[in-house]
Amino acid sequence: MKPVLVRELIGETLRELRFAQGRTLRDVSTAARVSLGYLSEVERGQKEASSELLASITAALEVPLSVVLLTVSDKLAAAELKTRMARAA
Amino acid sequence: MKPVLVRELIGETLRELRFAQGRTLRDVSTAARVSLGYLSEVERGQKEASSELLASITAALEVPLSVVLLTVSDKLAAAELKTRMARAA
Numbered sequence: 001m002k003p004v005l006v007r008e009l010i011g012e013t014l015r016e017l018r019f020a021q022g023r024t025l026r027d028v029s030t031a032a033r034v035s036l037g038y039l040s041e042v043e044r045g046q047k048e049a050s051s052e053l054l055a056s057i058t059a060a061l062e063v064p065l066s067v068v069l070l071t072v073s074d075k076l077a078a079a080e081l082k083t084r085m086a087r088a089a
Numbered sequence: 090m091k092p093v094l095v096r097e098l099i100g101e102t103l104r105e106l107r108f109a110q111g112r113t114l115r116d117v118s119t120a121a122r123v124s125l126g127y128l129s130e131v132e133r134g135q136k137e138a139s140s141e142l143l144a145s146i147t148a149a150l151e152v153p154l155s156v157v158l159l160t161v162s163d164k165l166a167a168a169e170l171k172t173r174m175a176r177a178a
Contacts, residue, residue, distance in 0.1 A: 005140035006154065048139055051094035065095065066166035069158055077155035 004079040008045030009072045010054070015043040017061050017068070032060035093168040097134030098161045099143070104132040106150050106157070121149035 018028050029039040034053055041047040042057070049057065058065040107117050114132075118125040123142055130136035131146070138146065147154040 003144060006143060006158070007140040048137060050137055051096040054095060055092060064166070064169050066162045066169055069095070069162035069165060073155045073158035073162055076158060077153070080153050080155055 003083070004076060005045065006072065006076065007042075007048050009075045009079075010049065010068070011043045011045040013068055013071045013075070014057060014061070017063055018043075021061065023061075028057065028060050032056040092172070093165060094134065095161065095165065096131075096137050098164045098168075099138065099157070100132045100134040102157055102160045102164070103146060103150070106152055107132075110150065112150075117146065117149050121145040 018025070025036050025040055025043075029036040032039065032053070033056060038047065038053070039057065042049045042053075054068075055065055058068050107114070114125050114129055118128040121128065121142070122145060127136065127142070128146065131138045131142075143157075144154055147157050
């Protein structure tokens with residue numbers, strides 16, 4: 001089983017938040033002052049977001065970064081449990 | 090007030106876990122297969138740890154990465170609250 005990477009869960013969470021707000025990549029990238037290509041790569045888990053840009057993106061989404069990390073921690077805990085159960089099986 | 094960066098909280102948390110286990114930088118860097126200099130920079134919040142190396146370091150510390158992120162989320166929530174209170178004052 002391929003291990004889940006934090007950047008993939010961060011990207012997935014940011015994308016879910018953006019979709020929930022019905023916003024486009026262009027809108028959020030402009031608000032966060034990051035390039036559209038960069039934001040798209042971060043959302044797809046292809047690029048590590050620096051701490052500064054992660055703060056800008058979550059500010060643009062008007063969601064506290066702590067809440068994004070809590071969501072990522074929850075998703076990761078579920079993935080870790082799945083891995084442990086697969087190993088035990 | 091200088092905003093708190095995620096990499097600083099990740100570094101602080103990794104260092105606290107290492108100290109709590111009474112382990113040296115050398116021990117953990119060897120177990121995680123990262124260079125001692127890199128681990129030291131990550132712990133001091135000077136370098137962003139990639140998702141892969143973060144997974145290696147937490148595996149070396151025998152702590153689920155989800156638990157590290159939960160701790161970071163808690164620390165960040167406290168810092169966010171402090172910032173909001175300072176702004177409201």
